[in-house]
Structure formats: structure tokens, C-alpha cells
Amino acid sequence: MSTTTIANEEQVAEPGGFRHGDYLTCDKGWKSWAFTLDHKRIGVMYMLGVVFSFFLGGMFALVLRMELFTPNPTIIRSGDTYNQLFTLHGAIMIFLVIIPSIPAVLGNFVLPIMLGAKDVAFPRINLMSFHLYVIGMVMLVAAILSGGLDTGWTFYTPYSTVVSQTSVVMAVMGAFVLGFSSIFTGLNFVVTIHKMRPAGMTFFKMPLFLWSLYATAIIQILATPVLGITLLLIVVERTLGFGIFDPKMGGDPVLFQHFFWFYSHPAVYIMILPAMGVISELITTFSRRRIFGYSFIAYSSVLIAIFGFLVWGHHLFTSGQSPVATAIFSILTFSVSIPSAIKVFNWMATMYKGSISLQTPMLYAMSFLFLFGIGGLTGLFLGMLSVDLHLHDTYFVVAHFHYVMMGSALVGFFGGLHFWWPKIFGRMYDEKWGRIGAIGIFVGFNTCFFPQFIAGVQGMPRRYHQYEEIFRPYMVISTIGAFILGIASLIVFVNLYKSLKKPYDAPPNPWGGATLEWTVTSPPPHHNFDEEPKIYDPYNLEAVVWDPETRSYKHLEGQGLLGDGEQDA
Amino acid sequence: MSDTANKASPHGAHDEHGDPYAHIHVSSWQTLVAVFVALVLLTSLTVYVATYDIGRFELAVAMGIATIKCALVMGFFMHLKYDRALNRMVFLGSILFFTLFLGITVIDLDSSKPDIESYRRENPVKTAPATEESKPSGEATKPGDPKKSGEPGQHQKQK
Amino acid sequence: MSAMSDASHGAPEHPEHDPHLAHHFDDAQQQFDAAKMGMWTFLVTEILFFSGLFCAYAVYRSLYPDLFEGAAKYLNTTLGAINTLVLLFSSLTMAWAVRCAQLEQKKGLILTLALTLACAFGFLGIKYAEYSHKFHEGLLPGANYSAALHQGPEWLEEHGVDIHSHAPIPEAVEQAALAKDGRSYGLFFGIYFAMTGLHGIHVLAGIAVILFLLIRAIQGRIKRENSVIVDNVGLYWHLVDLIWIFLFPLLYLIN
């Protein structure tokens, strides 16, 4: 495998119509991006969409936090405006940022290369998935411009169907389209992982990131359609008055909640599972140790995916769900905590006796362990039936899911982004500012959300525009934290953006990863591999050694190969 | 029932002739027609059974027949009988999650029945909800029913 | 995992010039397997898409059995049964079309696809008749359930509804169109229109893809090598049929 650090600049036309060179420069013009079938380019475009949406949703969050600095209305005068802002913050962050973040951005980019395949199984469907994402994003933004949305991202009926005066139909159709985008990504990943693995790359030799993407894809395929039908029913209720969830017609709002959470609880695992996969890669690479308990981590991903389907009812503990169902869901909810704990313990064990380097991605990984620890353990409170009766729909819940969804999933995404950034763009970012950004996010995040746990236990309900004086101290600290978080995010992305100004300077393997994407050039060639890839053991880090000459790691000749290749070596 | 109408083997590795499309399975037309006849007969049966009042087994019988029809279509028309085990698993998996979703939801709402029924009993609706508003004629503003509107609560009767 | 065996073949000398093989696949079998698995996975999403409606149906039928019994009387069982047979026949022709495509019988393929298409239109035609009848009677979903029958004989006469052609007898109309507690049948018709409407949209989509196949078949562009498209469209069409197999007894055959 070539170890050139600078990619081919001259472009030589090939008989097949493809030009030589890396995937960034092989073709020019906006059409070569907008209609590309290359999974890497699709991943990069997804990244732009996700980062744009992250800042959009983040702006809404900062305005909200500013309003909550004082108990009574200040900058947002009307309750309606406040409601629209928190709804849009939630809807954008969930549908446009966290759900596509890791699978569609990092997964799309890395999955085929890690697997040793030339592309995903259905490149056209992959492109369509991205186009649907753009359409969905446009529709959501159109909904914001044409009357907003004030239903909460949960769209609870009958509020969303009979009462709300905002453009619910447009927003719901946007989310519907985004759902299809997510389904197509998942479908592609499942088929790719099943059918495109080269010789030697068996299921149990796959990198754990792929296992987690596989588990995620299963959820995307099985759960998202249910969201689709739920949203369609909202549309027909609003436009044609179907009445399936309208109590006046005999419909039942609790049924809607079952529908909604049958998707939206597993959706939490769509967000967190890929992040866990990223963390597995980060910890093993930066500890330079074979991952501890590979099969336990792999199985725990699949277990989480499956158990994740059985726990949706814990969002309904206080919603009029019957005690029978409530008890079942409580038991099952606790069962999800076991595989999560297994993962955490195995990550710790991987660090044991390692050679740990606290570079930026590893800082994010450690940050993940800390935040996921809090997010996961506070889940125990909410899973306990009696405790949940008091905490449900308070700021405790707000803090809990931010710890899991932002603190864990997004920090996982940031970690992954920094990890694969040199691979994606062929440039190294500034390490010092990278670390400052990571620490800033950690500090800002905890300052913002930890006080909310206390406010919640004290009884502050969520989605409150104005609140009682006693909650003021917590809200003030929280707002300060939100701004630290905002500034830190800005630092992170400015730092990453600045690296793009430089010429290519990233070696193929700057961190010492043993998975296949580190064996190709940075950025990778157009077809991922210039020749038939050699399939390496993703966790045999002893076969990867530092080469001071190229300031890069490389596989020792013929070592750490898998399957058929092993006999050749 | 081996219906391979040409030399292709059901599935698996390339055969000796090196035909790269040897994995394609072809069903015989006799099988297809036989399945169709069975489906028509089962449809008649389910319509016939429905004309009798068999009480609580009605749904079970209808669903039983539908499931058999479903199995026939899947097995032969959709070639699932000859397809890879993986595709069978994919399909069965979807049925499993379908059942979970439906099962738990029904269990829950079924046990909420008393709360819903007592509410409906104590808050009956006097007229069909839409009649006041979506009557095509403009009767709504006709000052002909003053007493009616004086009654407390058209939708929510006072206890 | 059967998938492992096919992946392990590797492809050192795959045929370079097979025009039906995409560049990122090793061989025809891998491409075929991927396409089939992709389609099956897509069908899974379809099944779960419909599962919501089945779930709503099950919940409300168990909550309000009388409402379902009363309302289902307004559906025409004969038309439902005929439509079932039409769809079953179209499934047969579709399955046959797959066989023709695999054996490269061009004429047979065109004929069977055309027959399938005709059945699909027939199904929608009958559905149209059923729908317009219901619109006319005011048997509409949810809040729009104006239940023309409920309006009493004068109203019906005024709007030119021939009450004698429909099931309920005139003196009982007031009660007939409402459930025991005075609530309307709107909920049932909400579910009815949601289920059959969504199914109808799938039939429309089916028509589009079968039409596409038919054009390709006439152009002679369907070969054994790419017959997997016909196979996959067939799988979709059979799923549409399967859903109807369940919808028919659930909606039309309630006693």
C-alpha cells in the first residue's frame, strides 16, 4: 500500500471514464458533488448539512437559555414564540443533527473502506438518501418560515392535530421525508455489511464501529416506518379530520404516544449506538491495545438494539399507561442498562496497561465516558417507577437526555470527526486548539446541564417559559454554561475549518489505527482501494508500528492479516 | 417439490459450466397455478364462514385463513421457500417486531378500558359531532334552535 | 450466516465485460444477493409502515367492538371479495412474469405484465366505485362523518340519495348510523380510509413500476442477467397483495 502523503495532483483519464486521484479532486464542478455516487462525497455533503443544522439548532438553544436567565419573560415576550423556539431546537437537533450525525456522515464515509468494499451496496439509494435529507431540511426550514411549529418535537396529539395553529403539516412532512432518508441509509448499511464483505472479513473480525452501525441500521429499518405512518396520520387528521387520535371522535391520545415512542425510543439508540462504536475505535487506537472483550461489545450493541425496541413505554409511566404495561416496560428498561454497563467496563479494561495518548479524539472519548456515565446512571432514576412519577417531565429529564443525546452522542460525533478528519480531508488540524475545544465543550456542557438535575428534583417542569423564583440560581448557571458550550463549539469548527486552508499534510495513518481505512492514502482514492485490499485484523495494534520518517504508523509487512491473506504472508 | 425448470440449481455456488447466473430459481407454471387455485378456494372459504355467526372465534378463523393465504403467497409467489435463509430471517424478524408493537400496545389500551368507558358513559355525545358544522346548508346561523344551544355543554355534559 | 460463504469467493478474475455487473460488486451472484436482500429489507419497512394502522385497528376494535360491528355493515362485501380475487389473479400473473423474465420469454413477459397492470387498474376501478358511494352517503372519516343517513329521510331526498338502494331501512336510520353511546362511526371510517387509502397508494406505485417494466420488456431490455428487477417488483407487488389479504377480512367480514 502506498504511503504517499501527498495525493496525485494530475488527473489521468481512465478507460472507464473515471479519473485518477483522490476522491476530493478526481472530479470538479458542483454536479460532480450533487449527483455523485461516491459514498465518501455523500458523507462529506451530509457533514455540511449536519454542521449547518447544528449551528441553527444551537442558536435557538442559546436564545432559549438567554430567556431563561430570568424567571419572567424578557427577550421573548410571548409564550407562543418560546414554544416555537424550543420545538424547533428539538426537532432540528434530533431529525437533522443527531440522527444523521454519525451514521450518515462518519458511517457513510468509513463503512465501505473499513469493510474493504469499493462502495455501499446501493450507491444510487445512498445518493437518494442524501437528496431526501436535503428536501426534508428544506421542508423543516420552510415550516419555520411559514408559521413555525409549536407542538414540541414529540407532536403529541390532540395538541398537534386540533389545537396548534402553526404549520404542523409542513414540518411533519419534512420529518417524514427525513425518516425515509434514514431508512435508506440503514438499508444500505445492512445489505453492505451482509453482502459486501471481502474474504477474511467475517462478522466477528469486523471493527466494532461496523457492529454498532449494523445494530443502528436494524433499528432504522424497523422503527422508522412506524414514525412514518404516525406522521402521516397526523397529516390526515389535520387536513381531513380522520380522528384516529382525536378523543372527540373516540380516538385515544395514549395510542399516539405508543406509536410515537415505538420509533422515538429506539431512535435514542440510533443516536447513541454509533457513538459507542466510535468510542470503541478511539479507545483502542489511542491506548494502542487490542479491544477488551470484543465479542461482548459486539453482542451488547445488538442486544441494546433489540432491547431498545422493548422499552418505549417508559415514556408513558405517567401518561395513563396501565400498571401491567408499566411494570413490563420498567423491567425491560433496566435490562438495557446491562449491555451499556458491559461496554463501559470493557472500555476501561481496554485502557488497562495501554499506552494512552490524550490527543484530541481521546479527550472526547474520555469526555464521553464521563458524560455517558452521568447520563446512563440518571437513567436508573427515571427507569424506577415511583421515582419517575416525581421526575417525569421535569428538568431532570431534560438534563438526562441532554447528557445522553448531546453529551454522549454528539461528543462521540465530535470525537469521530476529529479522529477521521485527516482521513476525510487529508489535513491535520491544530492539536492545541483541538484540545481547547474538547475541554471547552466538556466544561460548558456540565455547567449547562448539571444544575438542571437539581432544578428537576426540586420540581421545575420542562418546557416552561417562566418559572418560580426558587429555580433561578440553577437556571442562571445553566445559561452561563450554554454560552461556554456555544463558544467551544465555535472553536472546534473554526479550528477544523482552518485546517482546510492548508495543502494536504496528513499521513495515511496519523494515530496508529489498525482498521482498513488507515491503510489507504489520506484522502482515500476515488474507488477506496487502488488495488485489491489486504484485509488486516482491526485490533491487532502490535502489527502497527511508528515510522519516524513519514511521521505516520504503518502495518509491518505481512503482519496482522486476516483470512485468506494470512496464508500468503 | 423441485420446480427448477431449467438446468439452474436452486442456489449456491457457481456450477461447473461457469454460468454466473446459475443461482436464479425458476418456478414451474403448474405450481403457480396450483397456488392461485388454493388462494381462490381459501378466499371463498373465508367469505362463506363469515356469513355464519361463530362469535368470538370469528376473528381467529378469519386471521387463520388469511395467514395460510399469506404463507402460500410468500412461499411460492415470492420464492421464499427457495430463497436464502437470511431473507427468511429478515422477514420473520419484521413479523416479530410487528407482533411486539401490536401486542404490547393492545395489552396496555385494553387495560385502560374502564377509564375510557366510564368517561364515555358519563360524557355522552348528544349528536354526531360534525353535524353542527359541516352541514352543507347554512342552517347554522338560522335562529331556529335557541333552546338547544342553551343546554349546558353539547360535547361535555355537566355531571 | 450464509452470507459469509458468498463473500468468501473473492473475485480475482471476474468477467470484465458483463454490462449488467456494477463496478463495486465482485460477481453476478453477489449483485443478485444484494439486490434481493435489499428488496426484502425494504419490504420489512413496508410491513412496519402498515403495522401502525393494524395496531390502531386492533386497539380500537378491542375498545369499541360495537362500533366496528355497526360500521362494517356499510361496506360492500361482494365488491371486497371481487377485489381480493382480482389482486390474487394479478399476483399469479406477476409471478408468471418473473418466470418469463428468467426464461427470457419476451412475449410471455409482455402478456403477463400487461395482465397484471390490467388487474391493478381493475382493482382501483372497483375501489373508486366503493369510495364514491361512501362519499355520497357521507360515510366519511372522523369529523367529516356527516352520515347522510343520519340526517333523516328529508335530507336524503333533498340531496338525491336513494335510500332504498342502501342497506339500512329508513325508520332505523337515526340509530343505524351511530354507535350505542351516540358517537359516530367516524373513527371506523377513519381507519377504513387510512388503511385502504394507503394500500391504494401502494397499488398506484405498483402500477408505475410495472409500467416501467412493461416498457423495458417491449424494448427487449429485460434479460436473464437483469431479471432480478422483475423479481423485485414482483416481491413488492405480492406484498401489496398480502396486505389486502389481511385487510379484506378485517374490514369487510365483521359480524
Next chain:
Amino acid sequence: MSMLPLAMIQQEYGEGKNFWFHAQASNFAHEYDWVFYFVLYLSTFFFIAIVATMILFLVKYRRREEGEAAPHGPSHNTVLEITWTVIPTILVGFLFWFGFKGYMSQRVPPRDSYEIRVRSQRWVWSFESPGGIQSDVLYVPKGKNIKLRMSSSDVIHSLYIPAFRVKYDIVPGRYTQVWFRPTMKGEFHLFCTEYCGKDHSRMTTKVVVMDSFEFQGQLDKLAEEATSDPVEYGAKLYKSKGCSACHTLDGVKGQGPSWKGLFGMEREFSNAKKLVVDEQYLRESIIQPHKKLVKGYGAVMPVTQLKDRQVDALIEYIKTVK
């Protein structure tokens, strides 16, 4: 309902209040807090253990030189894996049991409970004692089992009394219930915790716990109030029944038309018909708000559960708004 007079509620944060919790003002509070602390200490223990191990490893096994060779170490240990699977499983089993027990005791009200009917609509609470006396503040006698039978006429609301540690959603189309036994005299917050629209955060009121003698006196006072001057009563209802959220008194257009000078005014409806506002029309609009919609307004007004006398009082009051 505007913000509550906060000074009156300070008492809640006196006795029994600490860093985490409010006063323990109901029979559930004591046991609830015990369970909460149990999980809190358990989680804190595990959290500290994990973070301490993490920091220890980060320091002890830090990379000492660039390009260090990958160290060799264990990559699996089944005994260890089973240990850290089984121990958490047992622990969460206990947690489930504690939670389930507490939950069941909250869900099943004792037979001798004093039943108060709770009606909720955007964005007001209405409480009705068995004798039919209504109030917008929840008055309850100390030491008695109270059962709230709740319903909603528009969207989902949720009744939450932090000091009692009780909460339950109020779902339109069915009854839901909560029960508790107040153990401390005083005034406590009552929040709506299910998002219900514009004034969700103002859908708050208070619970007043009195001893049974005072409680009886309060009921008598409320009964008397209801039979006083209708205009005064109407003005009170205007605030307490939530009319004020949409209808202003100063001519400014809200979600509904202003009441200023309404009586005797000519209105144009969405179907282009016109009518002069009289008592007949007002009564109809209050009871069936969607029957005639004034041009330019949506069908947003909730159907209320007012009694005849209350409707009369409101009409009398509207007549006086000039």
C-alpha cells in the same frame, strides 16, 4: 392565571427542605425520598469508581514517548465479563422492585378516599368538591386520603405537586386519577407538566392544606361567593376560567375577540352572516364556541364545562365591559 404570589409559598421551602428536595408534605414523600437517595448514593458510588479508574489509567499508562510499541495485555476474561454482567443485573433487579412497590402504592387509592373532581383545560384548573363547590385552588384537609378524579376537555395536561411527590397526566377522553394524604399544613405549588400550549408555564396554581375545621369553613366561604353579585362573580370567572388568556378587556385583538363594547355590537361571521351580539348569542358562543366563528378568528376556543349560573354571571360581566 398569572404568577402566584410567591411570598405566600415561601413556607414550602422552610421545614424539611434541603439541597435536593422540597418539604415532605404527603404520605409518599418520606419513602420516596429514601428510595431516591438510595439510587443517588448507588449511582454516585459507581460513577466515582469509573471516573477514578479512568483517571488512574490515564495517568499510570500514559504514553511516555512518541511511537511507543503497542503493549501486550489481556484482551478478554470471561470470568470478569460475567462478574460485571451479573452484579449490575442483580442491582437493577432490586431497583425495579423498589420502584414498582412505590408505584403501586401511588396508583391504588384507598377506598375511603375523599374524591375531588379535577377539570383541566388550557390553561386553568378547576377543582370541585363532592358537594359541587368549585374553586381554582386545590383545598384539601390535612391527614385525609384524597383522591383526584381528573379529566381534560382539550389537550393533555398533567397534575404535579412536587411537595407531595405526585404527578399524573390528564388525558382527554378518559379519566385518570391520583391520590395522596397531605401530612403538613401549608401552601404548595401545583404545576401542569404536560406541554399544553401558549400559557403552559402559567398553568400553575396552589394546593392549600388545612385542618378539617378550616377546610369546612373554606368550603362554606366558596359556596357563599358563588351566590353573590353576578357581575363580581363573572369578573372572577373571567380570570379563573381562563377567558383572560384570549379575550382582552381593552379592545386589543387576542386569540379571540376582545370583550370591550362587545354587547350590542354587530359581528360578521366566517360564513359572511351578520348578527347583533345579544345574550342569546353570548350564551351560545360560550357553550358551543365553534358554532359561529367571528371572521378572522380560528376555531380555537375550548368547550368549557361551565354551569348555567356561571354562564349567566359571565354574560352579566361582559355587558359591563365598555
